[in-house]
Amino acid sequence: MTQDAIERSTFGFRPLYMQVRDVMMSRLIDGIWKPGTIIPSEIDLAREMDVSQGTVRKALDSMTAENLLVRRQGRGTFVAEMEESNILFQFFRLESDATSGSKNFPESQVVSVSSRNANEFEMSSLKAEVGEKIWHVERRRLLDGQAVVVESIFAKESSFPALGDTAPMPNNLYRLYSETYGKTIAKADEKLKAINANANDAKHLNCEQGTALLLIERIGFGLNGEPLELRLSRCLTANFHYRNTLR
Amino acid sequence: MTQDAIERSTFGFRPLYMQVRDVMMSRLIDGIWKPGTIIPSEIDLAREMDVSQGTVRKALDSMTAENLLVRRQGRGTFVAEMEESNILFQFFRLESDATSGSKNFPESQVVSVSSRNANEFEMSSLKAEVGEKIWHVERRRLLDGQAVVVESIFAKESSFPALGDTAPMPNNLYRLYSETYGKTIAKADEKLKAINANANDAKHLNCEQGTALLLIERIGFGLNGEPLELRLSRCLTANFHYRNTLR
DNA sequence: GAGTGGTCTAGACCACGGT
């Protein structure tokens, strides 16, 4: 970044470290810095952008706080990966009621993969156009060997071409999005409700119709804020719960 | 803080800004700095503790990130309060499905207040001794005029003496804990499940028995990490949902 | 204008991981 590129008018004031952050964000979005790889050291970045090391540090810290980067003292700064171990605490919040239960990544069984025109709800959730094609993946997820979740996943074909041809469909879809399509889920908004199991739920989860289920409606957003995936998870919480921490 | 008070051995190394933070945390815990009041400026704190302003700033920033302090440019740094407007985004996550619905603080109707010996679950949740007396408050909460939540609240008498004599029982209990007892809820862990409504739920929530409800089991912790309150909320989510954001 | 928090810099030294 040259001095000329730095805007400093009171009118559209944006702190220097935010401008540095913007540059680094665009490198993530454009795939110049790929998940799992190391990025240049603070000193190199400071030299390159003609800014002090402390300013680069502040930008790096803000991105680390959002789990976009991982810093390791003595080694360097790395782009965060969609690893099971990371994702387990970040995006997968179901865990066993048993205190002894170590957290495992859920096994997935794909029920169906199809494509059709977006309906109203999908259009508004994914910012899709009228008549736009949408992938629909249905799957069942098992935890500790028990069928626990029935899941419907929706994503635009334009975002993930040929997604439906992926075989086998991997367990960890977020990693597929990131590694194959260069689209990283950076944030997700969820709405939780309690619902009564229907016939399909009862069949897949091996429970009675009417059993209370936890419905999680999640929209996953990319690094640039674009909605990428809509996911409706129907969870049997007899032996499991959704954990959350409030501060 | 004098130079002598600073421990710097490699063995039990603790960064200076964390030591500064510890001092400031103890002032919150001891009630020397009360919610809503202003605390000394960065410069004054730095002088008093004999460290640089930047070190104080780092300690203040970490506490601001945890919603313990609020910083206002040009005015000063304040101790966070348990205000409705704050608490709505921090600790109350139920909101109307209607997009137009502005968020309101729920109205509460107390059903009963009693005291009895702690059972196993309450003992482990609240770190209570065998036979220790526990307050039990039952209440119903209304949102937009609809009965939405049936709530059981448990807290140790030793933590909140004469809590049961409070009349009227206020709508915002966390503020009562903070203002009357000097015990601020700084963090809460939640476990969410879906359950089927029982006869009591059906009566209070005006729904059928068996209707799916969202059960929220929350433990609220004080500034020093001590568990202060156990709360079991049974929520009718036909027209409402629990919102969450994952990063 | 005085005082607060917010940004930015330059430089020093420490802790950690690998060579």
Add this chain to the structure above:
DNA sequence: CCGTGGTCTAGACCACTCC
């Protein structure tokens, strides 16, 4: 030993609020 991120300092200037 070197290079990395982590801590700490001192000082400058900017943006905001209130008097």
